[in-house]
Amino acid sequence: MAMLTKRVSVRCARSLVYTHTEVMPDWVKTFTKLEYLHVEGTFGSSLSVLPNDMFDDMSALTFMHLGVHPGMQQLPSFAGLTSLKSLNLAVFPSLVALPSVDTLHSLERFVIAGLPLLDSMPDLTAIRNLKWFAVVDRGTWCCNGFYKPCNLSHSMCQVHQIWGTPAATCLDPNRSEKVPTAGTLELIAKFPFSVCAGEALVPGILEGPPTPETMAQCNGTLYRQCEVSGYPEAMCYSARLMGVACDPNPFPIEMRRRQIAKGVGDLCDPTAEAWLGCK
Template sequence: MESLQVIQDLAPLKHLLGFVIFSICPACCNGFLGACDTSDWFCTGNPELGTSASSCLGTDAPRPTAESQAVFQQFAVSMCIRTGFDIARVVDLLSKPQIDVCGGVPFRRCEHPPNSGAFGICMNNRLQVLTCVVNDDYVRLRQVEIERKLGPACDAVKEAWLGCSS
């Protein structure tokens, strides 16, 4: 959404059920949806992702109508959602070493890069191939699933490191 500098008037949308702006979007930084802050990490661009830094809108640029502002306020929690991928210095979701270390075993403890001391969990991230994801939030998510007996049944051998027992 790098080219989304402004958002069209939302007044005609009378029965809007949801509104989401996910990831890097200039409208979140350039003053259209709030104060212009191009120093925020979310607005500085990411060459690895091909996004450029945001700049503030000019004084003659369109501004949201009162109706649009009401919609933005209503859906504020789902607007300008920041993700870890937005600040990633290297996006390498499907590297062969990340896949191979899992050996096809879901929820296995994995280390990537090898011998780095960075441990993660083997999982299907966003419906992709089983890969080593080094993210403590995903490890904790699986631990909570095990504690609450949610999701796939745990394997007491392969998931002992996550707190699974027989």
């Protein structure tokens, strides 16, 4: 079990990406001058719990990304994060609720991705300066009647094809809890194209950790064409800073085609990328 040690210096930024950190010690809360925090786990090694008071004195923190922590069921209080401007929460298939965001007055960017058990949202009234709000890959609150009529036929309320999360049920229309405030509804309405607008992820869209087999086809070469059984095409790609591996996700493939067509991004290699339109 990997654990952050006190040999780590207290800097203004801390990034722990694929470090197999599974335990965050209690003394992490002494990082009171921390401004940037990025902790990215893997599907085989990740955090399952954070100290309850971890953020109580982190008023300097402005950016936080927590991603791929499948076993975590609860997050610490956000009350101390009074300067936070960007909050990204990704791939928490066991998380059942978000903490209060009443003190996140400075928040400008809020991304929730892959939190399939969320059946409601906390009161969002205090977040007045939000410039970008995105919710992707199922929170059942998108379709269970929390803020609009219940629609259990929507993919975000059905059995999740990746996480295996069971189908949702409609919230009681006469409930006294899990009722959105006017401020919450107003904020959600400002982002109709990025909040609950898409479908739940399906296999082939979310990249898992590379394997020796998927990496062998690429041999470190980005954008090379490769093969994954059951998919029409696949490309060697480094998803989320992972190793270059054969990936059938159609979105990076389309992105690279558009980059080549418009002459932007990395210079293309006519040998490896002719199939994408490179000449």
